[in-house]
Amino acid sequence: MDKRKVMVVDDEPDFLKVIKLNLEEMGNYEVMTLSTAKNIIPEVHSFRPDIILLDMLMPSTGGLDACEMLNNDQLGKSIPIIIVSALDKEQDKYKAYKEGVTDYLVKPIEKKDLIVAIENCLKYK
Amino acid sequence: MYNMKKINFINKINIEQLEKLGVRHKKVGKRLRGSEDRLQNVLAAIREGVTFSDETGHFYVYNSGMEKLTGYSMEEANACSDFINLLYPDPKDRQMALWGITELLERRTNRETEAVITTKSGQLKNVCIASSLIPYKERNLFLSVYQDVTKRKRAEEALQKAYTKLKEMQAQLIQAEKMEAIGRLASGVAHEVRNPLGIILQGINYLEGKVSPEEKDMFEVVQMMKGNIKRADNIVCALVEFSRAGELRLKAEDINSVLENSMGLVQRKINSAGIEIFKELASDLPKVSIDSNKIEQVFINLLLNAADAMPKGGKLFIRSYPIQLNDAKSGVARRNRDHFKLMEKAVVVQIEDTGNGILKENLGRVFDPFFTTKGPKGGVGLGLAITKNIIDMHKGVIDIESEVGKGTRASVILKVA
Numbered sequence: 001m002d003k004r005k006v007m008v009v010d011d012e013p014d015f016l017k018v019i020k021l022n023l024e025e026m027g028n029y030e031v032m033t034l035s036t037a038k039n040i041i042p043e044v045h046s047f048r049p050d051i052i053l054l055d056m057l058m059p060s061t062g063g064l065d066a067c068e069m070l071n072n073d074q075l076g077k078s079i080p081i082i083i084v085s086a087l088d089k090e091q092d093k094y095k096a097y098k099e100g101v102t103d104y105l106v107k108p109i110e111k112k113d114l115i116v117a118i119e120n121c122l123k124y125k
Numbered sequence: 126m127y128n129m130k131k132i133n134f135i136n137k138i139n140i141e142q143l144e145k146l147g148v149r150h151k152k153v154g155k156r157l158r159g160s161e162d163r164l165q166n167v168l169a170a171i172r173e174g175v176t177f178s179d180e181t182g183h184f185y186v187y188n189s190g191m192e193k194l195t196g197y198s199m200e201e202a203n204a205c206s207d208f209i210n211l212l213y214p215d216p217k218d219r220q221m222a223l224w225g226i227t228e229l230l231e232r233r234t235n236r237e238t239e240a241v242i243t244t245k246s247g248q249l250k251n252v253c254i255a256s257s258l259i260p261y262k263e264r265n266l267f268l269s270v271y272q273d274v275t276k277r278k279r280a281e282e283a284l285q286k287a288y289t290k291l292k293e294m295q296a297q298l299i300q301a302e303k304m305e306a307i308g309r310l311a312s313g314v315a316h317e318v319r320n321p322l323g324i325i326l327q328g329i330n331y332l333e334g335k336v337s338p339e340e341k342d343m344f345e346v347v348q349m350m351k352g353n354i355k356r357a358d359n360i361v362c363a364l365v366e367f368s369r370a371g372e373l374r375l376k377a378e379d380i381n382s383v384l385e386n387s388m389g390l391v392q393r394k395i396n397s398a399g400i401e402i403f404k405e406l407a408s409d410l411p412k413v414s415i416d417s418n419k420i421e422q423v424f425i426n427l428l429l430n431a432a433d434a435m436p437k438g439g440k441l442f443i444r445s446y447p448i449q450l451n452d453a454k455s456g457v458a459r460r461n462r463d464h465f466k467l468m469e470k471a472v473v474v475q476i477e478d479t480g481n482g483i484l485k486e487n488l489g490r491v492f493d494p495f496f497t498t499k500g501p502k503g504g505v506g507l508g509l510a511i512t513k514n515i516i517d518m519h520k521g522v523i524d525i526e527s528e529v530g531k532g533t534r535a536s537v538i539l540k541v542a
Contacts, residue, residue: 012323012324014324014540015320015327018324018327018328018331019327021331022327022330022331025331025334057316084323085322086315086316086317086318086319086320087316088315088319088362088365089312100395106319107236107319107320107322107323107326107357108319108321108322108323108325108326108327108354109326109327110326110330111327111330111331111333112330
């Protein structure tokens with residue numbers, strides 16, 4: 001079975017490193033990490049992920065900006081997005097869901113909960 | 126024998142003198158009448174009420190201003206044996222008036238006082254009374270001038286009310302700004318703390334997979350680390366919750382329904398601890414002005430604390446009743462900053478347990494943020510701080526009484542809508 005491609009975008013390099021370790025350890029994910037969403041569209045076209053894990057608060061291009069960029073792209077709008085953020089306000093969640101994200105997870109998140117959320121999203125893809 | 130010549134002379138003199146005296150008397154009478162008329166005109170022209178009376182309360186002067194002010198004529202006032210009671214039906218005002226007379230007699234000085242009189246038509250009027258004692262032939266007479274200050278008093282009261290309201294609004298604004306600042310700070314702290322917590326948890330998850338349950342110590346350490354990340358996250362959540370308590374949506378609500386809802390949410394925990402519940406909820410309670418979600422949170426916190434205090438079971442008393450506040454303990458006083466005014470109607474909710482109780486030295490600290498007696502696994506110590514904050518925002522009062530070994534009683538007093 002082909003590995004599922006997961007793109008993780010977060011400005012915390014430690015988070016990117018540890019999440020890549022955790023997901024790749026499962027054996028069925030291929031992970032690409034990005035520390036900025038600035039060039040997300042060309043990266044998406046090159047990596048062609050099955051799912052994107054996106055942080056909300058990032059310098060220059062935030063999670064919501066990235067969602068908008070993806071929504072305006074033919075390939076990008078077909079990819080499910082899970083927000084993984086430390087922001088937990090209802091209004092942040094509302095804005096994200098309005099941009100079409102599939103799920104919203106608040107850090108700190110357990111590996112097993114993250115896997116369940118990813119698998120749920122991929123089920124409907 | 127009489128000297129006729131002498132008698133005629135005397136008669137002539139007397140008649141002349143009498144005539145002269147009569148003329149003079151007429152003139153004096155005329156002058157007196159003129160003076161009396163002038164006095165009456167002056168008294169009638171004075172808008173203030175002017176009275177001249179003796180110690181028995183008999184009036185010698187009672188001008189039209191006084192008639193207009195009280196609605197009683199001088200004849201009616203003098204005919205009434207207890208005019209002071211009629212004019213001052215309120216014992217407090219009557220006492221004030223009598224005390225004024227006593228002071229006048231004792232100090233023999235002019236006196237100015239304010240009182241409320243009740244007119245013949247039952248209208249209440251604020252008056253300022255300036256009185257002087259006039260000793261006259263071993264008698265004490267009183268000259269009093271009554272000035273109607275009702276309009277001024279009402280304006281003062283309206284001004285005071287507006288000032289109080291303005292002060293309240295200012296306090297609310299400061300509180301709202303403070304809460305907003307705390308909210309911003311809490312959100313910032315939450316974001317900055319949750320990010321590293323997220324990395325640590327993912328890291329622990331990674332290590333968890335490398336440790337087999339047989340390596341008991343290693344496995345336990347990993348689980349302990351995970352537990353403490355959860356604890357740190359709970360503190361962050363509670364801090365954010367604490368800072369959000371400022372946003373109230375007040376509505377007139379039935380407090381018993383809110384209480385029942387809260388009980389429904391913690392029923393399982395209470396039942397599992399083998400706690401007996403005794404409900405005494407008054408059925409005819411007035412509605413209270415509350416944000417039901419926030420007050421529900423208050424009751425849940427208090428019920429959970431009660432349940433935690435009785436791990437081996439006990440009795441839980443839940444009461445609600447109306448009250449007319451009359452003591453300082455309920456936060457009642459005349460100062461503007463006090464939440465309740467004397468004799469204000471309110472609703473009390475009491476949650477009482479027969480648990481361990483709280484040590485006297487800890488009782489004063491129970492509302493302090495991060496203060497807890499439950500130990501690291503029991504809670505983060507923000508429950509009662511949040512509870513107090515919510516009650517303060519509602520301008521209510523919360524009081525905790527406790528005795529070690531006997532139990533704890535939490536009383537919440539809320540404003541009637």
